[in-house]
Amino acid sequence: MTPEEILFTNAFNTNRSALALFSKCTSLDELHIVRDAFYLGMASLLCPQEYGSLRESMIIDPTSFTSIANSLNKPNGLEVMITAARASDExxxxxxxLHEIATGVNSDLDYIWSTLERGRLEWLSAINAAHPLKVILKDALNNVEKRTENDEVDAKMIYMYALSVSIPALTDISAAWRKIVNMDDSLNPLKNYNADLWDCRHDDWRPLDLGVQEAAERGGSSFRDAWEA
Structure with a gap:
């Protein structure tokens, strides 16, 4: 590796914790705050002159300085800081x-970020769409007098299918599963539900299972976290 590549890699690794915050975001606005916090952290190490100018502009601007000072150690502290940074002429x-330096070492920061953003938004869309059904399934489980492990497996399978419907890459896979279980309504897997057909040992269940888990990972989460949320 060249000295420039080593410097860039070290800066990237130092800011991985900022990048990882994408997994906590619940909206596009929150994602963009995390993105810009990551860029700002990278720039603090790779673009000291530009970072210094930005920092100075935020300090001498009374509105920015006051808002940042008032938000220290508060939940909205990061958002306030990034908002002030964006407002700066620097x-x-x-x-x-920063992007010029990244290009110089053959790194596409926008592509790296957009991959994370797409994965997170896709997963958020899936869990939001499947949430009403999850509530129904959990209520049903809680009302079962003698609840068994199989009851929970059945409920999780239905929820996993519901998630798959909102994941574009699983369109054909979820359609194939509907045929196997004789599902009439793609958005209502409980209609005419036949537990005997919902067998997780079926060969066609595995790609749906793995596909949902991979989508969860792309979104910085897991199926288990979604189910337990």
């Missing part, structure tokens, strides 16, 4: 310098 030049 923000665009800092981003340009």
């Amino acid at each position: 923000w665009e030049s800092l981003l340009a310098s």
Whole structure:
């Protein structure tokens, strides 16, 4: 590796914790705050001149300085800081310098981020769409007098199918499963539900199972976390 590549890699690794915050986001706005926090952290190590100018502009601007000071150690602290940074006249030049350095070491920061963003938004869409059904399934489980492990497996299978419906890459796979279980309504797997047909040992269940778990990973989560939320 060249000295420039080593420097860039070290900066990237230092800011992995900021990048990982994408998994906590619940909206596009929150994702963009995390994205810009990651860029700002990278720039602090790779673009010291531009970062210094940005930092100075935020300090001498009374509105930015006051808002940042008032948000220290508060839940919205990161959002306030990024909002102030974006408002600075130095923000665009800092981003340009950072991306120029990244390009110089054959790294596409926008592509890296967009992959995370798409994965998170896709997963959020899936869990939001399947949430009403999950509530019904959990209520049903709680009302079962003698609840068994099989009852929970059945409920989780139905929920996993519901998640798959909102994941574009699983369109054909979820359609194949509907045929196997004789499902009439793709959005209502409980209609004419036949437990005997919902067998997790079936060969066609595995790709749906794995597909949902992979989508969860792309979204910075897991099926278990979604079920237990």
